[in-house]
Amino acid sequence: MPALVAIVILLGSFLLGSIPFGYAMARIRFKTDIRQHGSKNIGATNVARTFGISMGLVVLALDALKGIGAVVLASALLPHQALWSALAGLGAMLGHVFSPFMKFKGGKGIATGLGVLATLFWPAALIAAIGFSLVAVITRIVSVASFVATVMALASFWILGQYTDFWFFGVPAILLTFWAHRNNWRRLLKGQEPRFGR
Numbered sequence: 001m002p003a004l005v006a007i008v009i010l011l012g013s014f015l016l017g018s019i020p021f022g023y024a025m026a027r028i029r030f031k032t033d034i035r036q037h038g039s040k041n042i043g044a045t046n047v048a049r050t051f052g053i054s055m056g057l058v059v060l061a062l063d064a065l066k067g068i069g070a071v072v073l074a075s076a077l078l079p080h081q082a083l084w085s086a087l088a089g090l091g092a093m094l095g096h097v098f099s100p101f102m103k104f105k106g107g108k109g110i111a112t113g114l115g116v117l118a119t120l121f122w123p124a125a126l127i128a129a130i131g132f133s134l135v136a137v138i139t140r141i142v143s144v145a146s147f148v149a150t151v152m153a154l155a156s157f158w159i160l161g162q163y164t165d166f167w168f169f170g171v172p173a174i175l176l177t178f179w180a181h182r183n184n185w186r187r188l189l190k191g192q193e194p195r196f197g198r
Helices: 003-018 021-030 044-051 053-077 082-097 110-120 122-139 142-159 167-180 182-190
Strands: none
Touching: 003 053, 003 082, 021 044, 021 053, 044 053, 053 082, 053 110, 082 110, 082 167, 110 122, 110 142, 110 167, 122 142, 142 167, 142 182, 167 182
């Protein structure tokens, strides 16, 4: 495989994932910096808390499309090579969390990761979405719902017999999710994590 193809896939996926849709939508629609509101995060959850559910869903969809686009890019350049599709998905998620357009600070990567899952192995995305919805409704704590959904998605790879290179996305994605939510875990331990809707 030419090195140029690998560079295009990895760099392209990272840059695609780096597009800060939450920040851009707040600037364009509301003339404000989302980082000055709520949790100061650029992700869909903070956008929804600050500007309403409908705007949050728009950002959620756009962030998910970044993950979808990264996998589609890899599949187009290297068809039938699951490893590179998985690495492209991870690249997009890393770009979202460490966006160079935001001084290497970004969102938590959940929506982008969901887009990756939906393209790599849709049953895992469905299981993750169901798990997220159930936990979010019961606890109203998005960080807990996000982590549970991530674990359930990876578990579904094993339960459904998906022993492929997709694990090269799944395992790092869990570690990245846990790291990205490190401040949430601290607040949870202190009983200070806000519940959605408050």
